[in-house]
Amino acid sequence: MKILFTSDLHGEISLYDQLLAFIRIHSPEIILLGGDLLPSFPPTKRYEDLIPHQKSFMNHFLFPFFERIKEITPIVRLFSIPGNWDLAYPDLFREPIEDWIDLSGKKYLFENGYEIIGYPFVPPTPFRPKNYEKRDDEQSPWPPQKIPSYLRISDRDDDLIPIDPYLFLNSQETIKGDLKKLPEPTSPHRTLYLTHSPPFGTCLDQTRGGKFAGSRSIRAFIEKTQPILTLHGHIHEAPEISGAYMEKIGKTIAINPGQFTSSDLQMVIFEIEDIEGTLSHNFFSKT
Numbered sequence: 001m002k003i004l005f006t007s008d009l010h011g012e013i014s015l016y017d018q019l020l021a022f023i024r025i026h027s028p029e030i031i032l033l034g035g036d037l038l039p040s041f042p043p044t045k046r047y048e049d050l051i052p053h054q055k056s057f058m059n060h061f062l063f064p065f066f067e068r069i070k071e072i073t074p075i076v077r078l079f080s081i082p083g084n085w086d087l088a089y090p091d092l093f094r095e096p097i098e099d100w101i102d103l104s105g106k107k108y109l110f111e112n113g114y115e116i117i118g119y120p121f122v123p124p125t126p127f128r129p130k131n132y133e134k135r136d137d138e139q140s141p142w143p144p145q146k147i148p149s150y151l152r153i154s155d156r157d158d159d160l161i162p163i164d165p166y167l168f169l170n171s172q173e174t175i176k177g178d179l180k181k182l183p184e185p186t187s188p189h190r191t192l193y194l195t196h197s198p199p200f201g202t203c204l205d206q207t208r209g210g211k212f213a214g215s216r217s218i219r220a221f222i223e224k225t226q227p228i229l230t231l232h233g234h235i236h237e238a239p240e241i242s243g244a245y246m247e248k249i250g251k252t253i254a255i256n257p258g259q260f261t262s263s264d265l266q267m268v269i270f271e272i273e274d275i276e277g278t279l280s281h282n283f284f285s286k287t
Contacts, residue, residue: 001112004028006267007196007233008083008259011039011057016065018265022282024072026269030110031069031076034233035083035120035132035196037062047128047150051158054088062092066100079103081120083196083234084132090155103194107183114190114228114272117182121175122197122234123215124165132196135169136217137176142169176217191227192272198232199249203242204256205235222249229275232256239266245281257281 004026009015023031042053069076078100082089093102101108103118110116123136128149135142148162175197185191198204198214199222205214213235222230230252239245239258245268246255253275257266264283271278 001030001110001114001272002026002028002269003030003032003272004267004269005032005034005231005255006257006259006265007034007231008036008236009033009265010036010085010259011054011061013061014263015259015265016061019267020065020068020072022265022267022269023069023076027073028269029076031078032116032194032231033078033080034194034231035081036085036233037080037083038086038088040085047160050129050150050160051088051152054086055091055158058088058092066097070099077101079108079116079118079194081118081194081196082132083120084122084125084127085129087129087131087152087160105178105182107185109186110272112273113187114192115185116192116194117185118194119178119182119218120196121178123175123213124169125213128165129160130163130165130168133169134172134178135174136200136215137174140216145169174217175215176220179217179221185225185227188225188227193222193227193230195230195232196234198235198238198256199230199254202247202249202254203244204232204238204247204254206238206241207235208237208241219249222252222254226250226252228252229272230254233259236260239284245284246279253279255279 038054042049107117124142145165149165150160199219200214200216236259240260
C-alpha cells in the first residue's frame with residue numbers, strides 16, 4: 001500500500017498544486033495530511049476574521065481540490081488531522097465526505113491489517129490560537145504566552161473569544177493524559193500514528209533558536225508502545241536544521257518531512273509493508 005504524507009501547507013495554494021502534481025506522478029493509495037492545512041492569517045491580520053477566512057478557503061479551494069484528486073486517482077483515500085492553526089477544521093466534516101477521513105482521536109483499520117491512529121494537540125506555543133494546544137504533562141515548561149490569546153468555543157460559531165492562556169491551559173487535560181485515552185491498537189507492530197507534534201529531543205523538533213519544541217509525552221508514548229511508524233509536522237524547519245527527516249526511537253520510525261521553504265513542498269512516500277526499503281523524501285532523497 002503506497003502512502004504519501006505531508007503536513008503544514010497552511011493554505012498555500014502553490015504547495016497544494018505541487019501536492020497534486022506528486023499525486024499524479026506517484027499514484028498513492030493513501031494520502032495523509034498532518035495538520036495546519038488552512039491559512040494561518042486572514043489578509044486583514046485580524047484574529048476576528050480567521051474563521052471566516054479559513055472557511056472561505058475550504059469552500060472555494062480545498063473541497064474542489066479534493067475533487068481534482070479523485071479525478072486523477074479515484075481509488076485514493078485521504079486522512080487528516082488539524083494543526084494548532086486549524087480552528088475551522090471541524091467545518092470540513094460538517095457533512096461526511098466520501099474517502100476523506102478525520103483521524104482526530106480516532107483509528108482506522110486498513111484492508112491489509114495495518115491501522116492508523118491520529119492525535120492533533122501540541123504543547124503550548126507562543127502563538128495566540130489555543131484550540132489545539134494542551135500542556136504536555138504536569139511538569140513540562142511552557143514558552144511565554146501572549147495575552148490575550150484566542151479560543152473558538154463553538155464549532156457553530158465563527159467568533160473567537162479572548163482568553164488568558166495560562167488559566168485556560170491549566171484547566172485542560174494534558175497530552176500525556178489524552179494519549180492514554182486514544183483507541184487501543186490491535187497490534188502496535190502494524191500501527192501508524194499521525195500526530196501534529198513531533199516527539200521531543202529529536203531531529204524532528206529542532207527550532208532555529210536551537211531548542212527542541214516537540215512533545216515529551218509523545219516521545220515517551222512512542223518509547224513505550226513502539227508502533228511501526230509515527231508521522232509528524234508542526235516544526236517546519238527541523239529537518240533543514242538537523243539535516244534529517246527520519247529518526248529511530250527504539251524500533252519505531254519517526255518522520256517529519258518539514259516544510260522549510262516557502263516555495264517547495266516537502267513530502268515523503270513509502271510502501272507500508274516495507275517502509276525502510278521504499279521510504280523517499282522529495283528533497284533529501286535527491287541524488
